[in-house]
Amino acid sequence: MSETIDLSMFVEPGDAGASHMTLAVEGVACAGCIRKIENGLTKLPGVIDAQINFTQRRLAVDWRNDEIDAARIIEAIEGIGYRAHPFAPERLEADEGAQAKWLLICLAVAGFAAMNVMLLSVSIWAGNVSDMTQETRDLFHWLSALIALPAAAYAGQPFFRSALRALRARQVNMDVPISIGVTLALGLSVYETAIHATHAYFDSAIMLLFFLLVGRYLDLAMRRKTRVFAGNLASLKAEFAHRLDANGELTRVPVAALHPGDRLLVRPGERIPADGTIIGGTSKIDESLVTGETLYRAVGAATQIYAGSINVSGALTMRVTAAGAGTLVEEVERLIEKATHARSQTVRLADRAARLYAPLVHATAALTAIGWLFAGASVHDSIVIAIAVLIVTCPCAIALAIPAVQVVAAGALFRSGVILNGGDAIERLAEADTIVFDKTGTLTLPEPRVDETTGIAPDVLEQAARLALSSRHPLATALARLARERSPYAGAIEEPGQGVRALIDGKEARLGSAEFCGVAQAARLAGERDTGASFITFAHDGNVAAIPIRQTLRPDAVAVAKALKKRGLHLVVLSGDRPAAVAPAASELGIDDWRGGLTPTEKIAIIEQLKSQGRRVLMVGDGLNDAPALAAAHVSLSPITAAHVTQAHADALFLGDHLKPVLRAVVVSRRARALMKQNLALAAIYNLFAVPLAIAGLVTPLIAAVAMSGSSLLVTLNALRARLGPEFGPELEP
Amino acid sequence: MNVLIYLVPLALLLGLTGLVAFLWSLKSGQYDDLDGAAVRILPDDDMPSR
Numbered sequence: 001m002s003e004t005i006d007l008s009m010f011v012e013p014g015d016a017g018a019s020h021m022t023l024a025v026e027g028v029a030c031a032g033c034i035r036k037i038e039n040g041l042t043k044l045p046g047v048i049d050a051q052i053n054f055t056q057r058r059l060a061v062d063w064r065n066d067e068i069d070a071a072r073i074i075e076a077i078e079g080i081g082y083r084a085h086p087f088a089p090e091r092l093e094a095d096e097g098a099q100a101k102w103l104l105i106c107l108a109v110a111g112f113a114a115m116n117v118m119l120l121s122v123s124i125w126a127g128n129v130s131d132m133t134q135e136t137r138d139l140f141h142w143l144s145a146l147i148a149l150p151a152a153a154y155a156g157q158p159f160f161r162s163a164l165r166a167l168r169a170r171q172v173n174m175d176v177p178i179s180i181g182v183t184l185a186l187g188l189s190v191y192e193t194a195i196h197a198t199h200a201y202f203d204s205a206i207m208l209l210f211f212l213l214v215g216r217y218l219d220l221a222m223r224r225k226t227r228v229f230a231g232n233l234a235s236l237k238a239e240f241a242h243r244l245d246a247n248g249e250l251t252r253v254p255v256a257a258l259h260p261g262d263r264l265l266v267r268p269g270e271r272i273p274a275d276g277t278i279i280g281g282t283s284k285i286d287e288s289l290v291t292g293e294t295l296y297r298a299v300g301a302a303t304q305i306y307a308g309s310i311n312v313s314g315a316l317t318m319r320v321t322a323a324g325a326g327t328l329v330e331e332v333e334r335l336i337e338k339a340t341h342a343r344s345q346t347v348r349l350a351d352r353a354a355r356l357y358a359p360l361v362h363a364t365a366a367l368t369a370i371g372w373l374f375a376g377a378s379v380h381d382s383i384v385i386a387i388a389v390l391i392v393t394c395p396c397a398i399a400l401a402i403p404a405v406q407v408v409a410a411g412a413l414f415r416s417g418v419i420l421n422g423g424d425a426i427e428r429l430a431e432a433d434t435i436v437f438d439k440t441g442t443l444t445l446p447e448p449r450v451d452e453t454t455g456i457a458p459d460v461l462e463q464a465a466r467l468a469l470s471s472r473h474p475l476a477t478a479l480a481r482l483a484r485e486r487s488p489y490a491g492a493i494e495e496p497g498q499g500v501r502a503l504i505d506g507k508e509a510r511l512g513s514a515e516f517c518g519v520a521q522a523a524r525l526a527g528e529r530d531t532g533a534s535f536i537t538f539a540h541d542g543n544v545a546a547i548p549i550r551q552t553l554r555p556d557a558v559a560v561a562k563a564l565k566k567r568g569l570h571l572v573v574l575s576g577d578r579p580a581a582v583a584p585a586a587s588e589l590g591i592d593d594w595r596g597g598l599t600p601t602e603k604i605a606i607i608e609q610l611k612s613q614g615r616r617v618l619m620v621g622d623g624l625n626d627a628p629a630l631a632a633a634h635v636s637l638s639p640i641t642a643a644h645v646t647q648a649h650a651d652a653l654f655l656g657d658h659l660k661p662v663l664r665a666v667v668v669s670r671r672a673r674a675l676m677k678q679n680l681a682l683a684a685i686y687n688l689f690a691v692p693l694a695i696a697g698l699v700t701p702l703i704a705a706v707a708m709s710g711s712s713l714l715v716t717l718n719a720l721r722a723r724l725g726p727e728f729g730p731e732l733e734p
Numbered sequence: 735m736n737v738l739i740y741l742v743p744l745a746l747l748l749g750l751t752g753l754v755a756f757l758w759s760l761k762s763g764q765y766d767d768l769d770g771a772a773v774r775i776l777p778d779d780d781m782p783s784r
Contacts, residue, residue: 031773054770104760112753116746136738143742 005252007070010086014062018048021070023059023084024232025077028052033082040080044068056228057082087235088256096224103217106155110210111116113151116205117144118705121203125702134196141193144202149186155209156182158216170722174354174399177361181675182208183388204391204704211712212399219403222410226419230653233419233640242266243272244317251578255307262320267471272309273331277302280317286310286474289330289643290624292440292576294551295533304328308624308643310474328600328624335600335616335628336649364591365389368695381697389694391689392704401679404719409672412723415663417655418637425651428635429665430673431616435564436607436633438621439575440583444551444590445657446622446641448478451533451548460545463504464538467492467511471500475536476511478549509540519544554587560659561589564633567639567666574603576625603629620662622646637662672722679715686711 011018028034034052037059041050046067051060061073070086077084120140127137132491156179182205189200244263255273258264263279267270272285284296289308296312299305305318306329369386373379410420422425437443453461465483468476470492489509492502499512510517517539534546554560561571572593575582579596586594595606607629608721610617619626619633622642630636631649638650647653654661690707693699759765 031776034770034774035777053767054773055767101760104765105757106761108753108756112749116749119745139738143746147746306778 005071009257017065024235026083085235107213113206117203120144134403141200148202148206172358177358185391215400215403218407222407266311266316274320276318277321283314284312288440336631361393386698389701392690392694401715405675408722416644418661420652426669429602429669432618434570434615435618436572438626441622448549449552451550456545507541511538552571554659557659560663600625600628
């Protein structure tokens with residue numbers, strides 16, 4: 001059956017019959033790959049340009065519509081030996097890209113101004129102790145003003161805008177004292193220059209902006225990097241559905257392009273691409289990603305099925321429907337909405353510091369002015385000293401203290417397979433004292449694995465595994481993982497819903513249900529021995545084997561659970577699966593606090609209860625049924641195999657078959673939080689020295705410049721320590 | 735000190751040239767693929783084949 005592929009949603013029309021498409025490419029690792037793909041594509045007739053962005057692992061192709069089309073280009077890339085997935089850029093990513101560019105321009109302008117103003121300032125400082133005439137100094141001050149004023153007006157925009165937004169909402173953020181400080185410093189300097197004074201603070205104001213912009217840019221660059229990576233992953237995972245058109249033809253369409261009312265064909269072994277109802281066929285489906293239940297559910301006409309389930313046995317025809325009232329999806333969405341509303345607005349460390357900081361700084365400056373007035377200083381001198389206090393206390397170090405640590409910690413997490421959705425997740429991860437795990441797909445591997453194979457001869461197992469390569473049934477896929485010889489048997493035939501058969505050494509071999517292999521007795525014997533597993537039966541030449549396949553724990557789950565407990569975390573397992581299936585997993589992990597058979601509502605209720613006991617809950621889950629709990633918890637993690645809705649509500653995603661990233665996330669974020677506090681303390685100590693000097697009226701522009709850059713460098717260097725230290729702790733170190 | 739009359743504008747002009755050069759390089763997409771530039775230098779397609 002030939003299928004047409006509909007890629008129109010990924011293709012952007014260009015001018016004069018040309019089109020453009022962006023693809024995420026797998027496996028591009030070196031210069032050779034870039035050249036092979038780019039040269040291979042540009043040689044094709046009709047391709048105008050092919051350009052790989054190696055940093056983002058993305059390929060941009062332009063072509064003329066009358067000579068080649070998108071599907072043929074993807075085929076060509078596959079012919080070269082790479083897999084490419086069409087990519088629909090998210091709006092958020094594009095917005096952040098534009099913002100990053102703007103910040104970088106502001107940074108460049110501030111950097112240029114800081115260098116040139118400093119050039120003039122150093123001359124003035126040198127001249128002040130030698131023989132500079134007043135006219136020359138005034139000229140230099142005016143020149144500084146000429147550079148600093150327009151530069152600050154341009155490069156200060158990110159702060160001014162954010163401060164205005166906060167003030168309009170009747171709030172104070174870090175940008176309010178920054179904006180006030182910079183504006184006052186510049187205004188005072190212009191006035192001082194006009195009255196031929198010795199000191200002006202153009203250099204301090206502009207340097208302050210430069211350092212702060214570095215912090216802002218780092219923060220955004222970190223978020224962009226993870227966003228790009230997550231976008232690629234999403235498109236690698238993006239699935240295609242087989243749509244049955246009105247005339248009975250099949251079209252492969254991206255899942256994102258499905259509409260309610262579309263009819264779809266779901267073959268055995270495929271994932272159900274959208275929520276809907278069955279209109280034809282019967283089958284069993286694996287709903288572990290939806291409900292956590294590991295036993296298959298029998299479905300037939302008019303049954304409601306959910307995206308993410310796997311069709312196990314028979315071909316199904318379904319109609320895509322929007323989630324109707326009373327369905328699981330609708331309930332989950334309602335719960336998520338409620339949980340997101342209820343989520344106590346956690347105040348970020350930086351904002352907390354800002355709230356404390358702004359009134360304190362402004363009060364100190366005001367008191368200084370009043371104090372000097374009372375002490376008999378002139379109005380002019382009092383104001384100059386008060387503004388010097390504002391400049392010196394401007395939160396240069398504080399504004400760098402937290403983003404710098406976040407960037408370094410997020411980088412360290414990224415390298416060990418944890419992708420953060422936002423920088424503030426680090427703080428909340430560090431605060432967690434209770435971890436709630438979902439079982440299916442989180443503590444256990446997302447796909448079932450072959451369990452106990454003792455009593456089965458190795459060569460029989462190898463034959464079975466190699467035969468399993470020819471089947472798309474989930475149990476066979478698990479078995480096929482064991483095959484050492486990766487080529488399937490020639491002439492193997494799959495009987496949908498029953499099994500696969502082939503000739504091995506001239507005799508027929510069968511793999512599938514016990515009935516299909518004609519050995520019902522063997523399966524029953526195996527069933528008595530072990531209730532938690534599913535069995536796949538293999539029969540060949542008198543050899544019969546019932547191979548148990550079950551959800552197994554992630555390989556390092558036990559060690560990770562132990563290590564987490566050692567760090568004082570209370571572990572809980574909340575599963576939607578049967579209690580009988582949860583108990584063995586919990587006892588193997590040494591977790592006493594577990595519950596099975598829970599609905600999404602009950603999961604939330606338990607999390608709320610833990611929260612009301614004053615616990616900070618880290619929820620780790622992957623199923624659709626976990627999504628509300630993830631939204632309700634203090635902080636949340638999901639494996640990359642999780643359902644789409646669930647991933648969207650997790651603060652971070654982790655990759656791979658191991659549970660180690662959870663431990664890593666806790667360890668790194670705790671270290672990062674300690675460093676953030678250290679940095680805030682360093683900034684406070686700096687103020688402890690600088691503020692009395694400023695109040696005493698002893699701060700010259702030179703001292704302000706040295707103190708500000710010194711403290712900024714100190715906190716940045718301290719932040720780099722977030723990547724030092726042991727990876728996991730002694731028990732998991734290789 | 736009269737030398738300042740052309741030295742200072744000269745210094746500023748040099749600084750501005752740097753800024754403009756940076757903005758131009760940013761606009762022409764030279765920072766879009768930093769890792770790519772590092773590896774693209776390796777293959778020698780431009781060498782005559784031996």
